Amino acid sequence: GEDVEQSLFLSVREGDSSVINCTYTDSSSTYLYWYKQEPGAGLQLLTYIFSNMDMKQDQRLTVLLNKKDKHLSLRIADTQTGDSAIYFCAERNPQRSASKIIFGSGTRLSIRP
Amino acid sequence: EAQVTQNPRYLITVTGKKLTVTCSQNMNHEYMSWYRQDPGLGLRQIYYSMNVEVTDKGDVPEGYKVSRKEKRNFPLILESPSPNQTSLYFCASSSGLEKLFFGSGTQLSVL
Numbered sequence: 427g428e429d430v431e432q433s434l435f436l437s438v439r440e441g442d443s444s445v446i447n448c449t450y451t452d453s454s455s456t457y458l459y460w461y462k463q464e465p466g467a468g469l470q471l472l473t474y475i476f477s478n479m480d481m482k483q484d485q486r487l488t489v490l491l492n493k494k495d496k497h498l499s500l501r502i503a504d505t506q507t508g509d510s511a512i513y514f515c516a517e518r519n520p521q522r523s524a525s526k527i528i529f530g531s532g533t534r535l536s537i538r539p
Numbered sequence: 540e541a542q543v544t545q546n547p548r549y550l551i552t553v554t555g556k557k558l559t560v561t562c563s564q565n566m567n568h569e570y571m572s573w574y575r576q577d578p579g580l581g582l583r584q585i586y587y588s589m590n591v592e593v594t595d596k597g598d599v600p601e602g603y604k605v606s607r608k609e610k611r612n613f614p615l616i617l618e619s620p621s622p623n624q625t626s627l628y629f630c631a632s633s634s635g636l637e638k639l640f641f642g643s644g645t646q647l648s649v650l
Contacts, residue, residue, distance in 0.1 A: 466644075467644070468629055469631075474637070525595070525636070529581045530581050
């Protein structure tokens with residue numbers, strides 16, 4: 427079946443940029459998402475990108491999509507302690523399934539002072 | 540305030556004792572879904588519902604039941620819980636799947 431993969435952990439220094447990577451297997455994925463989960467809370471949508479886009483920027487967040495390599499990344503500029511969370515990559519292909527979003531295992535981002 | 544409300548937040552139970560986790564949303568969403576989150580495995584879909592009286596299995600439905608009698612409510616039922624159902628459970632809802640709204644989670648421990 428289709429899959430989404432992420433590394434489990436990332437540690438960065440406060441003020442540096444964080445880059446969280448994700449790969450997916452469905453070459454026809456239409457929507458690619460980044461969700462953020464803070465401690466003790468549910469997931470919240472951070473941003474998403476359509477498959478016909480290469481890049482999307484929203485304040486400190488930059489999403490890059492390489493469709494050829496099926497690779498998605500989330501860059502957080504000037505990482506702050508409030509960015510500590512688990513970040514989930516997810517994808518959806520409405521032609522494969524009208525109802526299904528596939529999530530990766532999540533990357534836990536920790537910030538060093 | 541638009542939200543998805545799950546109850547309870549924490550639940551400890553024993554093997555075989557039936558339990559229900561409630562989920563309610565106030566956004567008039569057609570789509571609702573249940574996920575479980577386990578370390579290293581991410582979120583796996585248990586059941587989903589596209590509308591009232593329409594439910595379907597996700598990836599890991601064994602041992603779970605759901606119902607969708609009203610648009611706002613989507614309870615998750617464990618008829619005979621077992622220790623391998625110890626997990627963090629999330630309910631989510633959406634109008635068009637572009638954005639899922641998640642509840643705060645229910646941490647279930649089955650002894």
